[in-house]
Amino acid sequence: MSEEIKNVAEQTPAVEAAPAQKETKKAVLNASVAPEDFDWDAFENEGVDSSSKEDTLAKYEQTLSKITENEVVEGVVTSINKREVVVNIGAKSEGVISAPEFRYNPDLKVGDKVEVLVESAEDRKGQLVISHKKARQLKSWDMVNAAYENNEVVKGYVKTRTKGGMIVDVFGIEAFLPGSQIDIKPIRDYDVFVDTTMDFKIVKINQEFRNVVVSHKALLEAEQELKRAELISKLEKGQVLEGVVKNITNYGVFVDLGGVDGLIHITDLSWGRISHPEEVVSLDQKINVVVLDFNEQQKRIALGLKQLTPHPWEALSADLKVGDTVKGKVVAVADYGAFVEVEPGVEGLVHVSEMSWSPRLHSAQEFLKMGDEVEAVILTLDREARKMSLGLKQLTANPWESIREKYPVGSQHKATVRNITNFGVFAELEDGVEGLIHISDLSWNKIKHPAEMVQSGDVIDVVILDFDENSHKLSLGHKQLTPNPWDELEAKYPLGTVVDATVASVGDKNTTLTLADGTEVTAFNREMVKEDGKTALVGETLPVKVVDLRRSTRTVRVSHVRTYQEAKAARETAEAEGTKKAIKKVNSNVEKTTLGDISALAALKDKLEKGE
Numbered sequence: 001m002s003e004e005i006k007n008v009a010e011q012t013p014a015v016e017a018a019p020a021q022k023e024t025k026k027a028v029l030n031a032s033v034a035p036e037d038f039d040w041d042a043f044e045n046e047g048v049d050s051s052s053k054e055d056t057l058a059k060y061e062q063t064l065s066k067i068t069e070n071e072v073v074e075g076v077v078t079s080i081n082k083r084e085v086v087v088n089i090g091a092k093s094e095g096v097i098s099a100p101e102f103r104y105n106p107d108l109k110v111g112d113k114v115e116v117l118v119e120s121a122e123d124r125k126g127q128l129v130i131s132h133k134k135a136r137q138l139k140s141w142d143m144v145n146a147a148y149e150n151n152e153v154v155k156g157y158v159k160t161r162t163k164g165g166m167i168v169d170v171f172g173i174e175a176f177l178p179g180s181q182i183d184i185k186p187i188r189d190y191d192v193f194v195d196t197t198m199d200f201k202i203v204k205i206n207q208e209f210r211n212v213v214v215s216h217k218a219l220l221e222a223e224q225e226l227k228r229a230e231l232i233s234k235l236e237k238g239q240v241l242e243g244v245v246k247n248i249t250n251y252g253v254f255v256d257l258g259g260v261d262g263l264i265h266i267t268d269l270s271w272g273r274i275s276h277p278e279e280v281v282s283l284d285q286k287i288n289v290v291v292l293d294f295n296e297q298q299k300r301i302a303l304g305l306k307q308l309t310p311h312p313w314e315a316l317s318a319d320l321k322v323g324d325t326v327k328g329k330v331v332a333v334a335d336y337g338a339f340v341e342v343e344p345g346v347e348g349l350v351h352v353s354e355m356s357w358s359p360r361l362h363s364a365q366e367f368l369k370m371g372d373e374v375e376a377v378i379l380t381l382d383r384e385a386r387k388m389s390l391g392l393k394q395l396t397a398n399p400w401e402s403i404r405e406k407y408p409v410g411s412q413h414k415a416t417v418r419n420i421t422n423f424g425v426f427a428e429l430e431d432g433v434e435g436l437i438h439i440s441d442l443s444w445n446k447i448k449h450p451a452e453m454v455q456s457g458d459v460i461d462v463v464i465l466d467f468d469e470n471s472h473k474l475s476l477g478h479k480q481l482t483p484n485p486w487d488e489l490e491a492k493y494p495l496g497t498v499v500d501a502t503v504a505s506v507g508d509k510n511t512t513l514t515l516a517d518g519t520e521v522t523a524f525n526r527e528m529v530k531e532d533g534k535t536a537l538v539g540e541t542l543p544v545k546v547v548d549l550r551r552s553t554r555t556v557r558v559s560h561v562r563t564y565q566e567a568k569a570a571r572e573t574a575e576a577e578g579t580k581k582a583i584k585k586v587n588s589n590v591e592k593t594t595l596g597d598i599s600a601l602a603a604l605k606d607k608l609e610k611g612e
Contacts, residue, residue: 067091067121067128072135077112087116087130095130102132104157104169106197115139133172140171144212148202156200156214158193166193168200168214175202181215184224185246185256227259228299235301239291240308245281253277255289255303262301264289271306271345273331280305312345313386322378325395330372338368340376340390348388350376355392357399357432357472367392399432400472407433407464407474412481417458425450427462427476435474437462444479444486446554486551489519493556497546498563503528503538511536513544513558520556521546527559536560 067073067089075089085097085108095116102108117138120129147154156168156175166177177200182193204213243255243262252265269280281287289303320326328342337351355367368374376390399406407413407429415427415435424438442453454460466475493499493515501513501521511528513521523544528536536542544558
């Protein structure tokens with residue numbers, strides 16, 4: 001290059017001579033030409049036709065698109081790798097876009113047309129700068145609204161999991177996917193959907209806050225609805241289909257029949273009783289089911305599993321008859337009885353009245369519980385109705401058949417207190433033989449409640465009072481084993497007896513007193529007023545008179561007033577009788593009266609007036 005510059009300098013015309021100063025300048029110019037002063041265009045165009053070059057440049061410019069920055073244009077994908085996507089928009093150079101911008105579209109391939117935003121015609125390196133994400137964002141809200149209005153299916157990229165669901169990238173906008181809208185079947189692991197691209201339907205838009213809610217379940221339901229309608233149109237009762245256990249609940253099992261669900265109710269899973277469907281099937285298990293019923297309007301399909309096997313009653317031994325003894329397990333217990341499974345799917349009812357000879361058994365739960373292994377007697381058997389009744393007590397002798405011989409009236413026995421009520425005590429003589437001791441037959445003394453004398457589980461002596469074989473009722477007595485204390489009391493304190501008693505308590509109307517031997521007696525408060533007019537106080541001992549003895553109520557009524565009122569009345573009566581006799585005697589001797597007699601009579605009168 002330096003040689004060419006030298007040659008050009010040599011060919012330059014000489015400058016006109018000048019004074020000494022000009023000569024110095026000429027020498028410098030002849031020696032070298034500065035690069036900034038060199039005519040490079042002339043050098044490069046040497047030997048080239050300028051008009052031809054301009055034509056070529058003009059044609060080249062026509063092959064290129066006019067690029068305006070911040071404008072959205074359409075380009076063609078020319079190459080794809082894991083990191084980048086190269087897009088040709090018709091510019092001098094191709095644009096390179098980060099591959100994650102296309103993660104919502106995993107099916108992107110070379111030749112696809114995509115929209116990009118021109119950020120810069122060229123950067124420092126002369127490279128075209130474009131963005132697909134920003135182009136989508138500019139049009140995203142319009143695209144979302146258009147898709148919602150037109151009920152279109154959109155693709156979205158599941159970015160991350162959030163509370164209650166997932167965050168999905170749709171057209172560059174973050175939309176919310178509720179957990180309940182991910183799939184038709186319950187989702188056990190949400191994380192498997194992260195970093196995946198799925199089809200969605202926009203189900204809700206909040207224009208004010210620009211919130212978008214999408215659903216994948218809606219697409220599946222629409223697809224399932226078509227399959228369901230097609231399947232139901234081909235269904236027939238009794239048809240056997242293959243399905244997969246999709247969900248298990250307490251009341252039954254949902255089976256996927258190929259995009260359409262049917263329900264097996266828990267009662268149609270097994271001929272025998274089960275407490276939960278998991279005892280028969282498990283999730284994702286393939287099973288054969290039979291169509292029991294279907295409703296085209298409600299689009300419900302009822303399925304059965306047990307119907308694929310014969311009913312156990314059909315296989316029940318023909319030799320089994322009433323009176324036979326069978327063994328089984330208690331599979332259900334209610335107040336009225338218990339169901340015993342004698343063979344899988346074959347049950348018999350043991351009514352509570354057939355469990356024990358004891359009349360006090362009122363609930364089956366008192367006698368049996370779930371899972372008990374029992375032996376029973378067949379009481380009734382109806383093969384057509386598939387019903388069987390069983391009995392447990394029939395395996396033991398009925399104690400009431402010989403009750404009078406074993407427990408004659410008047411005989412004494414020991415019994416165990418089993419139940420205490422307000423009106424009496426139920427006592428058991430032996431298993432199945434129980435009697436009632438009425439409260440009036442517990443004690444000769446008056447009691448308010450049987451619990452004052454006995455407790456449940458106590459063993460007491462009883463005497464047989466009466467029978468009722470038909471209703472299995474037995475009357476017992478306890479007080480009859482001891483003498484009646486009232487016989488002795490009536491003999492010891494007959495009516496009119498005066499004894500000393502101590503005041504124990506004073507009530508509103510009655511006073512309670514205690515005799516010397518501990519016997520408790522009562523008196524009306526008005527009968528306890530003393531001779532001086534004062535009322536007797538608690539702890540005070542006074543003479544009382546027995547005025548009433550009532551065996552029926554076991555009460556002794558006394559009176560203190562009677563003790564001094566009757567004595568006073570007796571004295572007054574005696575005085576009156578003496579006065580009458582004296583007057584009568586005087587009258588009889590009047591005729592014989594003398595002066596001296598008159599003096600004697602006056603003296604007698606004076607004595608009488610003085611009360612002597």
